[in-house]
Amino acid sequence: MILLKIQKEKIKILFIILLSVFLFSGCWDKSEPEERGFVTAMGIDKKGNSDFSISVEVPELGIFESEGGGESKGKDNEESENSYIESYSGKTIWSTVKSIDGKTDRKLDFGQIKLCILGEKILKDKEMVKQAIDALERNKDIWRKVIICSAKGKAENILKGYVGNRKTAGFFTAAFFDNNEKSSDVTFKKTLQDILSDLSYSGSTILPVMEIEDGEISFNGMAVIKDYSLVGYCENEIIKGYNIVREDIMETDITTKFNGIEVPLKVNKKNTNIEFIEDNSKVKCIISIDIEGDVEEYKNGRVPVSELEKSYKETVSKIIRNSFSYFKNELKTDVMKLSEYCRKKNIKLYKKFGKKDIFNNMELSENVTVKIKGTGTIN
Amino acid sequence: MFSSKNKISVRQLQILLILDIFGMGVTFLPKKMVEFGGQNGWICVIIGVIFACICAWISASLAEKFPDDDFVTYAGKIVSKPIAIIITAGFVLKIIFSLSMELRIFSEIVKQTILFNTPSYAISFCMLIVGAYGALKGYEIRGRIAEILIFVIFIPMFIIFGFIASGADYTNLMPFFDTNNTEILYGGIFSLFTFSGIEFILFAYPYLKNKKTAKKESVKAVVFVGIIMILITVITIAKLGPFDIKNQIWPVLELMNTVDLPGTFLERQDAVVMSFWIMSVFIIVNAGVYFSCLLTKHTIKKGKNIWYVVIISAIIFSISLIPGDISEIINITDKIYMSFGAIYIFAIPFLLLIIAKIRKLGDSFENTERKN
Secondary structure (H helix, E strand, C coil): CCHHHHHHHHHHHHHHHHHHHHHCCCCCCCCCCEEECCCCEEEEECCCCCEEEEEEEECHHHHHCCCCCCCCCCCEECCCCEEEEEEEEEECCCHHHHHHHHHHCCCEEEEEECEEEEEEHHHCHHHHHHHHHHHHHCCCCCCCEEEEECCCCCCHHHHCCCCCCCHHHHHHHHHEEEEEECCCCCCCCCCCHHHHHHHHHHHHEEEEEEEEEEEEEEEEEEEEEEEEEEEEEEEEHHHHHHHCCCCCCCCCEEEEECEEEEEEEEEEEEEEEEEEECCCCCEEEEEEEEEEEEEECCCCCCCCCHHHHHHHHHHHHHHHHHHHHHHHHHHHCCCCHHHHHHHHHHHHHHHCCCCCCCCCCCEEEEEEEEEEEEEEECC | CCCCCCCHHHHHHHHHHHHHHHCHHHHHHHHHHHHHHHHHHHHHHHHHHHHHHHHHHHHHHHHCCCCCCCCHHHHHHHHHHHHHHHHHHHHHHHHHHHHHHHHHHHHHHHHHHHCCCCCCHHHHHHHHHHHHHHHHHHHHHHHHHHHHHHHHHHHHHHHHHHHHHHCCHHHCCCCCCCCCCHHHHHHHHHHHHHHHCCCHHHHHHEEECCCCCCCHHHHHHHHHHHHHHHHHHHHHHHHHHHHCCCCCCCCHEEEEEECCCCCCCCCCHHHHHHHHHHHHHHHHHHHHHHHHHHHHHHHHHHCHHHHHHHHHHHHHHHHHHHHCCCHHHHHHHHHHHHHHHHHHHHHHHHHHHHHHHCCCCCCHHHHHHHCC
């Protein structure tokens, strides 16, 4: 009797296991890796008056087997051993992507996408930018850490033109920003999450600008978006001012001209504090920055520490002032998010002036201290 | 330990309470709290935790007065049997409807994050049959499963949230205390309903081996869950910002979408996190099916457990198919919270406790032990 009971239990357990295998095999969503085209980068351009031109970069799975530093092949006729680029145009982004799907032998999978590039023409069209950002936000495949960049010209040209040793533009861009996450004079990473946060608050954001030259991608300045539309570009010196104020960018090189020679300072530590007070019916933004760093080069013998500190202080103040002035007077866009800082730190003042007018009524006061902690291995 | 007596320890009760309360509501809790309190929505959760502790204390105090009686029996002693049956029927309906919506929310979330093409009814069905099978096995088995699953659920969650917390911008919580106090209070009351599961304390006492410290430990369990919910809300607001959260349906899941675990080359760790959440949902489904069957059986007093489990599971599954889309699910869930939730988390236990005290009904556990 007991043996029979044990037998029945075993059969029951076996039946449950077999049923589980059937039910939990995920057969509806079964999809083999070789049947999928993993998209690493996507370009969104404007075609005609209101059509989207979408380009997707899909690496060949074989590139994951090749060792780093191997021979990189060029791209001919949109096909290469590394990746292929497919382009199509349509009225909406995802319907266009479905059309691309219809042309390829693999189902496009956006789960591993690293980069999305917005072309220059589309950035000048407010409604198309809104639609593009909304499409990216709503899509469940696209994760929020995808890097968003702008292109000078067409996004498609960047994807097609890249022939570097990182195999695909998506991989290159992801690696570039990983390397420069805490330090950059030139540009900084903007993810979909960052852009959504910026746009939900003020309708403005800033995007790294990508260019392609001789098959290599370069980042040159930033594109400023105000009210979902491109209003201008910032050169590297202007971006430097913004980077100095930002708390998450630690390592910034600051170079000052001292007695006719350029002296670079490697910043090791930076503390930023921003306060707001009312001054003569204007909002005074007091940016206090304490910088510590090492002098990297000084060819004229012993480093004159106190004079150099004074020179660095003036240089940093000037950089910050120039950046603020450019954003306020030229672009009329609060790129540095100072109005948001004011809302967080001095809500009374913020409510008094209002979200729309506070940046226009803002004046800057810098309070910079620079300490030279090291001069390398010699004095 | 208590293998042939269907008894659990107080520690197991604590763990079961933690897992029963920590449900799908936490996925959209930050959004709701930001709607009430803006960047100070986390204060609403603190208020909710305080209310939840009071409700837990009331429920435990009531159950403690009748430590060996099931809910139907002692409610019958307090307010007469017909009224007790009506209250129990309401309880059963509340559990069934809440569980149906939880199950549906769970299947929609899984469909959105992992299984895009799988029908939501298939996901609900798979989870329901596993939970229902567990419910057949008794309270002690539930306790043992919970003792294992609590580590499997919470340790990875703490690790993931630790990474998210380290990269969050805590200035998004500023300005502090700049919100309408009335809205904060309403938010606190609303957040109380995400502690649905507290009422299971009312049914647990007959299954406890040692009832002496159960009240205190139940409140501690609620505090533990409350702290986790507060932390999740704070981290979500800090990471996503109060303006972005309002646009999202499930901001906590979007948060998982922003995790960048070091050392990985593949994206999308949200699917990994979902796998731990699935275990949490299993416990909730298991609890809902178990208690609704328990209450029904104690009322009808006939038939085998398996029939109650089968029939109630079928009802739960059918109801979970009714809502058409996510906004309808959230509407129904809100209505259940504001109606049944308010009555059964606070009003019914409070009224029963007051009536029992006025009528001097029920023994304390000391008297029961002396009698034994």
